[in-house]
Amino acid sequence: MKITNSIYVLGLSGLVFLGACTASGDHPGYEYAPQMYNSVAYEPLNQIVDESQGSWLSTREDGKGEFFNSNINNPNRMNMREPVANTVPRTKDGALPYRLKAFELEEAAKIENPVELTEQVLAEGRVLYRQYCSTCHGNNGEGDGKAGEVVGGVANLKGGAYIDLPEGHIFHVIMKGKGRMGAHGSQIPQERIWKIVHYVKQEIQKQ
Amino acid sequence: MSIKRSLLSVPLRFGYVMMFFFLLLGSGVMAANPEVSDSEEAISAGKSIFNSNCKACHRLDQNNVGPALRGVTERRTLDWATKFIRNSQALIASGDADAVALYNQWNQTLMPAHEFLSDDDVMNLLAYIEYGDKAEAVAATGDGGGAVAAGGAGVPSEYLTIILAVLVIVLLLILIVLGLIISILTKYLGTQNLEEDDKEFINQRFNFSKLVKSDAFVLIVTALVVALVAKTAIDGLYSVGIQQGYAPTQPIAFSHALHAGQYEIECQYCHTGVELGKSANIPSANICMNCHMHIQNVGGQDGMSPEIAKIYAAVEENKPIEWVRIHNLPDLAYFNHAQHVVVGGIECQTCHGPIEEMEVVYQHSTLTMGWCIDCHRQTDIKAQGNEYYDKLVQLHSGSKGSLKVKDIGGLECSKCHY
Numbered sequence: 001m002k003i004t005n006s007i008y009v010l011g012l013s014g015l016v017f018l019g020a021c022t023a024s025g026d027h028p029g030y031e032y033a034p035q036m037y038n039s040v041a042y043e044p045l046n047q048i049v050d051e052s053q054g055s056w057l058s059t060r061e062d063g064k065g066e067f068f069n070s071n072i073n074n075p076n077r078m079n080m081r082e083p084v085a086n087t088v089p090r091t092k093d094g095a096l097p098y099r100l101k102a103f104e105l106e107e108a109a110k111i112e113n114p115v116e117l118t119e120q121v122l123a124e125g126r127v128l129y130r131q132y133c134s135t136c137h138g139n140n141g142e143g144d145g146k147a148g149e150v151v152g153g154v155a156n157l158k159g160g161a162y163i164d165l166p167e168g169h170i171f172h173v174i175m176k177g178k179g180r181m182g183a184h185g186s187q188i189p190q191e192r193i194w195k196i197v198h199y200v201k202q203e204i205q206k207q
Numbered sequence: 208m209s210i211k212r213s214l215l216s217v218p219l220r221f222g223y224v225m226m227f228f229f230l231l232l233g234s235g236v237m238a239a240n241p242e243v244s245d246s247e248e249a250i251s252a253g254k255s256i257f258n259s260n261c262k263a264c265h266r267l268d269q270n271n272v273g274p275a276l277r278g279v280t281e282r283r284t285l286d287w288a289t290k291f292i293r294n295s296q297a298l299i300a301s302g303d304a305d306a307v308a309l310y311n312q313w314n315q316t317l318m319p320a321h322e323f324l325s326d327d328d329v330m331n332l333l334a335y336i337e338y339g340d341k342a343e344a345v346a347a348t349g350d351g352g353g354a355v356a357a358g359g360a361g362v363p364s365e366y367l368t369i370i371l372a373v374l375v376i377v378l379l380l381i382l383i384v385l386g387l388i389i390s391i392l393t394k395y396l397g398t399q400n401l402e403e404d405d406k407e408f409i410n411q412r413f414n415f416s417k418l419v420k421s422d423a424f425v426l427i428v429t430a431l432v433v434a435l436v437a438k439t440a441i442d443g444l445y446s447v448g449i450q451q452g453y454a455p456t457q458p459i460a461f462s463h464a465l466h467a468g469q470y471e472i473e474c475q476y477c478h479t480g481v482e483l484g485k486s487a488n489i490p491s492a493n494i495c496m497n498c499h500m501h502i503q504n505v506g507g508q509d510g511m512s513p514e515i516a517k518i519y520a521a522v523e524e525n526k527p528i529e530w531v532r533i534h535n536l537p538d539l540a541y542f543n544h545a546q547h548v549v550v551g552g553i554e555c556q557t558c559h560g561p562i563e564e565m566e567v568v569y570q571h572s573t574l575t576m577g578w579c580i581d582c583h584r585q586t587d588i589k590a591q592g593n594e595y596y597d598k599l600v601q602l603h604s605g606s607k608g609s610l611k612v613k614d615i616g617g618l619e620c621s622k623c624h625y
Contacts, residue, residue: 022446023453023570028535031448037537045486046532076526131475136498143263147470151501153264153272153316160260161319179317180272182497187479 038067042079049077095190098175102183108172109165115194117202125199128192132184133200141204153180163205170197239337240280244330253335256328260321267340273313276336289329294320448537454569455531459517465505468563474555481544481555489530492521533570534559540576541623551612552589583617 023029031037034054039046047070054066070077083089088097100108115121130139136148141157148154155162174193177183188196239245257265264272279288283305290298291306295318298306310316324332396409418424466472475481480488495518504512511519521528536542547553556562560571572578588610590596596610603610616622 021443023450025453026455028450028453028455029446029448031537036539037448037535039538045489046535049529078527131473135470135472135476142259145471147472147498150470150507151498153501155319156259156263158259159263160323161321177497179319180501182493182500184497186491187476187494189483 035066039069042069042071044080047071047077047079091189093191098185098190100172100176102176102178105169105172105178109169111168111171113167113171113194113197115191115198117198121195121198122202124192125195125197126203128188128196129199129204132188133196136181140207141200151180155179155181157200157204158207167194167197167201170200239278240285240333242285242330243280243337244334245338246334249331249334250339251335252328253331253333254339256324256332257335257339260324261332264316264318267336272316273318274309278337280333280337285333288333289326291318292329292332293322293324296320449573449575450533450535450570451573452569453533454567455533457531457567458528460514460567463562463565463568474562482549484545485543487544492518492528496522533568534574536574539624541625550589550593551586579623580618583612586612588612588615 021030035057038048038054048067049070050065051068052065053068055064058064058066060066069079071079074081095114133141134145136143136145136151136154137157138144138148143154143156143159145154157163171193172178173181174188174196175183175185175190184193261276265274265276267275267277269275283291287303287305295306295310297320299310393409396405401409466477467474474487477490477494478487479490479494480486499515499518503515504510505515517528520526548555558572560569562568588596588599590600590610596615599615600610603614611617
């Protein structure tokens with residue numbers, strides 16, 4: 001009888017212990033070789049902020065846990081940093097940062113669309129429009145997107161006040177925002193915004 | 208039509224102004240300028256102008272982004288209203304006291320110029336504003352923010368529960384009835400004259416302790432327990448290193464079901480890196496603010512939601528929101544979103560599951576190497592319209608089967624491990 005009893009006890013404890021290996025809720029589960037899972041280098045989106053994590057196998061000279069990989073020299077211990085002031089990112093098409101301020105609409109309206117209008121550009125513009133604009137302006141640009149109903153005051157791109165706007169104006173508004181619309185310059189690269197402008201001008205406003 | 212035109216016409220300014228009594232608005236006693244036409248044509252022409260130019264910010268009987276418009280010709284002169292519609296910014300800049308007061312009252316929101324509207328257009332527009340769509344006022348008050356429709360999925364599951372409960376009750380009843388039948392039969396047989404063997408059979412008792420102590424029982428139970436433990440052990444060991452089902456509590460209770468599901472915001476709107484680089488990216492607070500500078504609470508409630516207040520705090524303090532990463536690919540493996548989403552044309556949901564239905568995001572896929580390899584073995588290359596693959600397709604045309612990811616190095620170790 002003793003053997004059976006000990007088997008029961010072993011079995012139950014085994015169930016409890018191994019059941020805890022599975023990830024659920026706030027518990028991510030366990031790993032066989034955590035050294036190979038956690039990055040030693042600073043990762044932009046994957047940083048471990050707990051200084052004691054991995055202290056049980058730590059060989060670090062600073063005495064911190066093996067897996068701690070946040071940059072203590074940065075604001076908020078972030079691994080990501082904003083670009084250094086007065087520097088310019090180099091893009092493959094050589095586009096320079098957009099320097100006009102949000103209020104300089106009249107200047108912006110004079111800018112020509114640098115992206116050549118082709119079938120492919122229109123197709124890409126359509127995809128991008130659906131991704132970034134449809135949610136407020138609606139698939140047909142009538143200001144009837146699902147989120148637009150809650151945001152309120154979404155422009156009907158086919159309305160008289162918008163139909164004849166120059167391409168540079170549309171680009172500037174997407175980039176910097178206007179009225180109730182927020183600035184989307186941080187979300188969409190310039191080249192892609194110009195493609196959206198082509199789509200709005202050629203497809204939506206000509207329907 | 209629950210708005211009644213009052214029979215007693217009360218002389219107001221000019222004597223022959225009709226009175227409109229708004230049943231549901233109660234206080235809305237307004238009169239329109241008599242120069243504004245109330246003909247059907249003018250109203251319908253005005254309606255189309257209103258819908259394409261004004262509807263975004265104005266309602267007839269409710270304040271929206273801009274003020275409710277009905278009764279404007281009573282509040283203002285026709286000349287002033289026309290000027291404001293045509294170019295409100297010029298009117299404000301000219302220092303017109305009414306225009307400046309209105310501009311300040313509405314948080315200095317600018318209204319676009321509508322200089323393309325002719326005099327007739329403006330008059331038609333005003334006709335619609337004063338006389339059009341009266342029912343809207345009623346519908347608007349009855350609506351009261353109940354826009355969130357209940358999901359239709361609740362009904363079948365409720366039915367299922369009821370059916371199950373009924374079944375359980377029926378089974379219990381059958382059990383009780385059977386028990387009763389047995390006891391009645393036993394009692395009845397007890398009163399009969401039976402042989403010794405039969406009496407013993409009827410009166411025998413079920414001996415539990417004897418059964419439990421029997422060798423066969425111990426053996427069976429032990430074998431079952433050992434099998435169960437072995438299975439759990441193997442399952443448990445296999446689940447080490449797999450975070451499927453991980454659904455951590457996030458610093459802000461952000462609902463993908465609301466944003467991606469109900470409001471149909473595309474994934475790429477916030478996860479801007481997904482077509483451009485390795486990571487899909489977690490949006491920073493400025494992207495949230497594109498909408499949330501206008502939306503402070505859920506479901507049209509007043510006041511500030513405590514969750515949305517956290518975005519405002521993050522923006523004000525310039526402090527990033529510390530989201531908890533859910534999909535933790537080990538450092539030993541390389542994965543690139545752009546390659547899979549742009550070149551491979553894979554939908555987000557293929558790997559991330561029904562994100563648009565998740566209140567709290569969980570890891571849908573196992574993200575094991577076997578899972579990756581399996582997909583690479585089965586997936587055809589999207590070679591059409593991509594000249595990069597032309598030569599490969601040509602070389603492959605001799606062999607049987609279509610060109611799959613595995614055929615162009617999708618199983619090479621160094622593709623992902625280096």
